[in-house]
Structures are given as C-alpha cells and as structure tokens.
Amino acid sequence: MEAAPVRVHLQTPEPAHAPEFLAAVSASRPLHRPWVSPPATKAAFRAHVARCGEDNFRSLLIRRNDDEALVGLANLSAIQRGNLQSAYLGFYAFVPYAGLGYMTEGLTLVLRLAFGDLSLHRVEANVQPANTASLALVERVGFQREGFSPRYLRIGDVWRDHERWAALADEWAARAAAGRGGE
C-alpha cells in the first residue's frame, strides 16, 4: 500500500515571520494553555529566531503545502552530540488547524530530520499526564513511554509531573521497514 502524501512541510523561523507567528500564538491561547507558553511578544520571537542560530537548537515551523498556512511548530532542543546524540522535542499546533492530522505529519517530518540529517539516536518528549492530545500524538508518531518523572518541569510556577516518552533511531527505521512511518 502506498503511503498517503504528506500535506505539510518544515521551515526555519525568520524575523519576517513575526507578525504571522504572533497572530497565530494569540489566536491559539485557549489551545496552548496550560500546556505551553510559546513566544508571545516581538522580543520573545526575536530571541527565538536568534536561538535558531545555535548548534544545539532547531526550530521548525510546520506549514500546509497548499497555502503555506502556519499549522504548528516543533523544537528540537538541548541537542547533544558525542555518545548521546539526543534532543528534546517540544511542539504545538495553531488554531484553526489542530485536530486535522497536520501535527502527526509535521512531527513525522521532524523525526525524519532528527534521525536523518541530524543523525540523532534519541528524541525525548515529556508530556503531562492530563495532556491527552499530546500523549496520543507522540504515541501515533512512534514514541514509546519510558517512565514517569514527578515534578519534572516548572510550568506556570508549579513543578509538574510528566510522562517521559522517547523515539529511537533504530525503532524509527524498524517502523519504516514495517510501513508505519519513519524514513
């Protein structure tokens, strides 16, 4: 069976994207809260773009192929080389494009980049137990649940429990061989 065509592509954020990005963040506040706090001011977006120039950070806008609509964003942060070859994955969708499968396709492209061009071995995603949409998404794109981290991350001034999920390069390749995504 042939794989369905991918409806999105990835793009590195640039200063010129600021108005569009900030409008999307503003419109998506009810979707994002309390899970993530994306850059919400011109200065914060400028700092985010500047961070994209660092070796240990990649940020990818997820855009719809048909019309370049900004449907979401994913970050690979704390990229570590040497014997780890790992990174953390963060992500969010933008209104009105959530729930349409675009993030599933976008994160699949991000993992393809991570395990392909970036030669990573492990990508970790930490998700709050009540964040069912995010848990479903990471599982759908091939992450495995590794464990539970009490009071793992401070969000909104509270240390929040998280589930620890990871995707590994070899499992990604095995998924691809089985026709379930991957490279």
Ligand SMILES: CC(C)(COP(=O)(O)OP(=O)(O)OC[C@H]1O[C@@H](n2cnc3c(N)ncnc32)[C@H](O)[C@@H]1OP(=O)(O)O)[C@@H](O)C(=O)NCCC(=O)NCCS
């Ligand atoms: C988590 C989040 C990114 C998930 O985004 P999403 O839009 O639900 O993800 P997808 O684009 O893959 O959409 C999946 C949904 O689309 C549906 N869908 C529709 N068409 C689809 C298609 N062609 N392919 C796959 N799924 C499709 C799926 O059935 C699924 O719906 P369901 O959840 O009712 O089963 C989003 O809820 C969000 O931004 N949350 C706030 C930020 C956040 O929590 N970030 C993560 C912190 S750890």
